Each structure stands twice: as C-alpha cells, then as structure tokens.
Amino acid sequence: MRNIRAIIYGVGRMGAIATRLMLEQGVEIVGAISQSPSKVGRDLGDVAGLGVKTNVLVESDAAAVLGARAPDIAVVTVSSYLAEMYEHLRLCADNRVNAVTLAEEALYPWRTSPVLTAQLDALARERGVTITGTGQQDVYWVNLVALMMGTAHRVDEVVGRVSWNVDDYGPEVARDQHVGESVETFARFAAGADRPPTFGRNTLDALVAGSGLRVASIENTTRAAVAESEMYSSTLDIKIPTGHVVGFTDIDTIRTVEGPVFALEMTGSVYKEGQGDINDWEIHGEPDLRVVNPAVPTQVTTCTQLVNRIPDVINAAPGFVTVDQLPPLRYRPFPLGAYLAR
Numbered sequence: 001m002r003n004i005r006a007i008i009y010g011v012g013r014m015g016a017i018a019t020r021l022m023l024e025q026g027v028e029i030v031g032a033i034s035q036s037p038s039k040v041g042r043d044l045g046d047v048a049g050l051g052v053k054t055n056v057l058v059e060s061d062a063a064a065v066l067g068a069r070a071p072d073i074a075v076v077t078v079s080s081y082l083a084e085m086y087e088h089l090r091l092c093a094d095n096r097v098n099a100v101t102l103a104e105e106a107l108y109p110w111r112t113s114p115v116l117t118a119q120l121d122a123l124a125r126e127r128g129v130t131i132t133g134t135g136q137q138d139v140y141w142v143n144l145v146a147l148m149m150g151t152a153h154r155v156d157e158v159v160g161r162v163s164w165n166v167d168d169y170g171p172e173v174a175r176d177q178h179v180g181e182s183v184e185t186f187a188r189f190a191a192g193a194d195r196p197p198t199f200g201r202n203t204l205d206a207l208v209a210g211s212g213l214r215v216a217s218i219e220n221t222t223r224a225a226v227a228e229s230e231m232y233s234s235t236l237d238i239k240i241p242t243g244h245v246v247g248f249t250d251i252d253t254i255r256t257v258e259g260p261v262f263a264l265e266m267t268g269s270v271y272k273e274g275q276g277d278i279n280d281w282e283i284h285g286e287p288d289l290r291v292v293n294p295a296v297p298t299q300v301t302t303c304t305q306l307v308n309r310i311p312d313v314i315n316a317a318p319g320f321v322t323v324d325q326l327p328p329l330r331y332r333p334f335p336l337g338a339y340l341a342r
C-alpha cells in the first residue's frame with residue numbers, strides 16, 4: 001500500500017476539519033493553500049486548530065504548490081459556484097492533480113454551467129485526472145434517495161425538504177446566504193437574471209441524471225428567512241436586526257420528459273434556539289417511500305464524505321465525473337491508500 005499525497009486547497013472552516021480527517025486516515029498532506037495574510041506562512045496544524053504541528057506551511061501560490069509537490073489529489077474547499085471555482089479546478093487539472101471539491105455547483109454542473117464543465121472535463125481527460133464535487137448532498141440528498149427509488153415499482157414524484165445552519169460553516173457560505181441583508185437588497189438578488197444556480201437545482205439535476213431521465217422544465221422560487229427578533233451570527237460575528245435576512249429558502253422543481261417530478265425545498269439560515277437540521281425525502285408512487293435523517297451533524301458529515309471519496313476520485317476514469325457515476329460511498333476503516341486500485 002502506498003500513501004495518498006494530498007493538498008488542502010482552502011483552509012477555512014471545512015478545510016480545517018478535512019485536514020484532521022485526512023491526517024487521521026493516513027493521508028500525507030504535502031501542501032496547503034489559502035490566501036489571507038493571517039494564515040499564509042503559518043503551520044497548517046496551527047491554522048486548522050489541530051494542536052499539533054504538521055510541518056506543512058500554508059502558502060498562497062496555488063500554481064507553484066500544485067506544480068511542485070506531485071500530489072495525487074487536491075481537496076478544494078474554497079467557494080460554491082463554478083464561475084469562481086473554474087480557475088482553481090483548471091489549475092489542478094493542468095498540473096495533473098485530481099480534485100475533489102465541496103463546491104455545491106460541482107455536484108452536477110453539466111446543466112447549470114455546461115461550457116465551463118465541458119472545458120474542465122476536456123482538460124481533465126487530456127491530463128488523465130478526475131474532478132468530482134461531493135459534500136453533504138452526495139449521500140444524504142442524492143445517493144440515499146436514489147437507492148430508495150430503486151425499491152419503487154413506479155415513481156411519480158420525489159419531494160425533498162432539507163435545512164442546514166449557516167453558522168456551521170465559514171463566512172463564504174454566510175455571504176452566499178445573504179445573512180444580515182435588508183429584505184429589499186435580498187429581493188433584488190432573488191429577482192436578478194444572472195443569479196447563480198441554487199444548490200438544490202444541482203442536487204435535483206444529479207438525481208434526474210442518475211435515474212436516466214430527461215429534463216422537460218425547471219421552476220425556481222426563492223423566499224427570504226427573516227429574523228423575528230434580533231439574532232446573532234457566530235460565523236460573521238454580527239447582530240442581525242429584527243426584519244433582516246438570516247438566510248433563505250429555494251424551492252426547485254424539475255419536470256421530466258418521462259413523467260416523474262422532482263422538487264426540493266432547501267433552507268440555509270442562521271438557526272433560532274432549538275432549530276435543527278431537516279433531511280426529509282418522500283417518494284410518491286408505488287409504493288410511497290420516505291427517507292428521513294434528522295439531526296445529522298452536517299459539518300462533520302460534509303467533510304467525512306469529502307475525505308472518504310478521495311480513493312473513489314483517484315480510481316475513477318479521467319474527466320469531470322459526478323457522484324451519481326461513482327461507486328456507493330463506503331466506510332473506510334483502513335488508511336485511504338488501501339483503497340487505491342493501482
């Protein structure tokens with residue numbers, strides 16, 4: 001067995017957790033990339049709050065780190081949308097480094113950013129590496145639901161209702177969820193013609209594609225979640241006045257040419273006291289089915305899926321390979337290098 005050599009690309013809230021999980025699973029971290037002056041030049045163990053030195057310094061020149069360290073894979077925890085992620089993923093592929101990312105759009109970007117995805121796919125194939133998006137959606141919103149659909153004789157409708165706490169994540173996420181904005185500013189975003197795809201849309205696209213169905217139409221509505229009394233966001237360290245935005249709910253609906261309808265209501269907001277995560281999927285048809293996972297520790301399960309996917313991504317065929325095309329995620333009791341096919 002050989003060790004997997006990895007680079008952690010983006011040492012924020014998720015990158016710090018992923019760093020610990022990788023080290024505990026026998027992954028050799030050979031580089032760390034971030035950008036803020038408060039992190040660059042420091043030991044990764046200190047920046048990630050591990051309480052031990054890793055002897056890996058955080059650096060800011062991604063091209064130099066990717067080009068010089070011969071990693072097997074980059075674990076990319078930087079941002080959400082392909083427009084921003086393109087250059088990071090292009091750099092990985094160009095340097096012949098596989099990439100696994102938490103970027104929500106990367107879960108299934110073929111329909112929301114077809115040109116950028118095709119360009120990354122072509123480059124990855126040419127360089128012989130794989131790019132995959134994973135995260136909380138992988139098992140809890142795509143593969144568990146797809147597995148349950150496999151027990152149906154007929155599916156008429158798949159309806160998901162999910163929620164997560166913005167304060168479980170870093171500032172990148174809180175900004176994307178418009179936390180602290182006035183409802184008027186939020187309304188302009190929600191009505192904007194060029195707003196980025198919803199995270200729910202990519203989840204449904206993965207479910208539809210994984211079922212071999214074709215998209216007939218797509219609808220989306222968005223509503224703000226508003227503070228009923230003054231709230232506090234620990235991630236942004238701000239007080240949110242009554243009546244201001246604490247996050248929002250997207251409702252996406254995809255109708256397929258073949259008939260089944262897929263809908264997902266997804267809320268990402270700063271939680272009130274006592275509020276908990278929702279992961280609730282209903283499959284209507286013959287028979288009616290349901291998958292419910294309350295109180296998932298999403299912060300951790302996001303990163304366990306990211307890290308446990310590493311061998312699958314290295315083993316996969318070159319290209320932009322989405323999770324519906326990978327083997328089911330498995331528990332990894334042995335060092336991750338033990339799961340490499342070659």
Ligand SMILES: NC(=O)c1ccc[n+]([C@@H]2O[C@H](COP(=O)([O-])OP(=O)(O)OC[C@H]3O[C@@H](n4cnc5c(N)ncnc54)[C@H](OP(=O)(O)O)[C@@H]3O)[C@@H](O)[C@H]2O)c1
Nearest residue numbers: 010011012013014034035036078079080135136169170172
């Ligand atoms: N799919 C999922 O289930 C899932 C779950 C959680 C999060 N996410 C996504 O994962 C991303 C990271 O989340 P998070 O909670 O870890 O956010 P975060 O704490 O804000 O971390 C983002 C990190 O990216 C780094 N970064 C930003 N731009 C960079 C650049 N140009 N070059 C190098 N590093 C750069 C930042 O570096 P500095 O700190 O040095 O500025 C920061 O450390 C977000 O987009 C989030 O939406 C996905």
